[in-house]
Amino acid sequence: TYLQCHNLTDECKELLRSLASENGWLPTSHHLYQGFWYITRHLNGVLSAQHHFKAQDSDIFLLSQPKSGTTWLKAILLALLNRSRYSEPDRQLLLDHPLLQKNPHDLVLHLETRLYVEGTNPDLSSFTSPRLFATHIPFVSLPESVKESKCKLVYMCRNPKDTFVSLWHFTREMSPNDIGTNTLEEAFDMFCRGFSMFGPHWDHVLGYYKASLEMPHKVLFLKYEEMKDKPSEQLKRLADFLGCPFSREEEADGRVDEIIRLCSFNNLSKLEVNQTGKLLTGHENKSFFRKGEVGDWVNYLTPEMVERIDRITEEKFGDLGLKF
Numbered sequence: 001t002y003l004q005c006h007n008l009t010d011e012c013k014e015l016l017r018s019l020a021s022e023n024g025w026l027p028t029s030h031h032l033y034q035g036f037w038y039i040t041r042h043l044n045g046v047l048s049a050q051h052h053f054k055a056q057d058s059d060i061f062l063l064s065q066p067k068s069g070t071t072w073l074k075a076i077l078l079a080l081l082n083r084s085r086y087s088e089p090d091r092q093l094l095l096d097h098p099l100l101q102k103n104p105h106d107l108v109l110h111l112e113t114r115l116y117v118e119g120t121n122p123d124l125s126s127f128t129s130p131r132l133f134a135t136h137i138p139f140v141s142l143p144e145s146v147k148e149s150k151c152k153l154v155y156m157c158r159n160p161k162d163t164f165v166s167l168w169h170f171t172r173e174m175s176p177n178d179i180g181t182n183t184l185e186e187a188f189d190m191f192c193r194g195f196s197m198f199g200p201h202w203d204h205v206l207g208y209y210k211a212s213l214e215m216p217h218k219v220l221f222l223k224y225e226e227m228k229d230k231p232s233e234q235l236k237r238l239a240d241f242l243g244c245p246f247s248r249e250e251e252a253d254g255r256v257d258e259i260i261r262l263c264s265f266n267n268l269s270k271l272e273v274n275q276t277g278k279l280l281t282g283h284e285n286k287s288f289f290r291k292g293e294v295g296d297w298v299n300y301l302t303p304e305m306v307e308r309i310d311r312i313t314e315e316k317f318g319d320l321g322l323k324f
């Protein structure tokens with residue numbers, strides 16, 4: 001069982017005895033902890049991060065649900081924060097950009113799936129300021145110091161229908177030989193019931209959306225669709241929020257567009273490293289690049305499915321005016 005197949009901390013093993021568990025999506029169990037679903041390994045990482053991670057005021061966090069545009073935002077944040085290093089004194093330096101050599105997931109690490117996944121307290125002393133981290137942990141379960149410090153949180157969310165379709169493809173690819181994979185209908189039902197990795201999807205979004213309304217200086221709420229539609233506007237918004245606005249010279253120099261091009265689906269997905277490489281965890285890099293479009297759900301969902309999921313979205317988000 002799941003208790004035997006992982007390097008789990010005693011605390012995690014103990015806790016697992018009292019948590020509701022469910023199977024689906026992947027050939028591994030999911031557990032309901034503080035209102036959200038985690039696979040066993042990730043739960044180990046969440047608990048460890050909650051215990052050990054100490055935020056610094058200058059830290060920057062990327063937050064999201066899986067399949068909401070995490071890979072893209074990792075690339076954008078890296079390019080934005082390191083922009084002076086990779087353009088001065090000459091543009092040739094762009095060719096050395098880390099994003100051209102590595103997948104964004106090996107450059108910006110997730111707390112629960114990478115840094116803390118073994119249940120240990122990793123040495124973060126080599127991180128330079130501002131430290132950049134990512135996590136799918138919902139707002140309620142963030143390590144306390146993340147909420148209490150002045151660190152900045154950038155949340156990326158995406159239309160629930162596209163997020164679902166992307167998640168369905170991704171989990172099928174991650175499951176060897178179709179073991180444990182679900183039909184589209186089964187997966188859709190699970191998603192709508194709130195059972196998905198780091199879900200319920202809507203509660204996750206709401207946690208961060210409310211936090212962004214209450215603490216606009218701490219939490220920035222981005223939408224995948226807006227990023228696609230008006231990338232330069234959104235990138236400048238992000239830079240302003242992080243306290244590193246583009247200067248007039250940089251804008252005139254085309255630096256905003258340069259970052260958008262570097263991080264675009266077309267550019268990143270065609271790089272050799274992302275076509276044939278693997279993450280340090282063994283994941284295929286190409287699994288993070290599928291279509292990268294808005295509205296692909298029309299090719300998968302029936303009118304009944306659309307009605308069901310739209311109704312949930314309206315019920316959950318309608319009062320707050322959050323629309324997709």
Ligand code: A3P
Binds near residue numbers: 065068263264265292
């Ligand atoms: P699709 O499956 O709809 O194509 P995440 O990074 O959170 O895992 O999300 C993955 C989704 O983002 C996938 O969506 C993927 O194709 C898309 N994506 C990856 N890189 C992107 C980029 N640079 N620009 C836009 N979308 C991107």
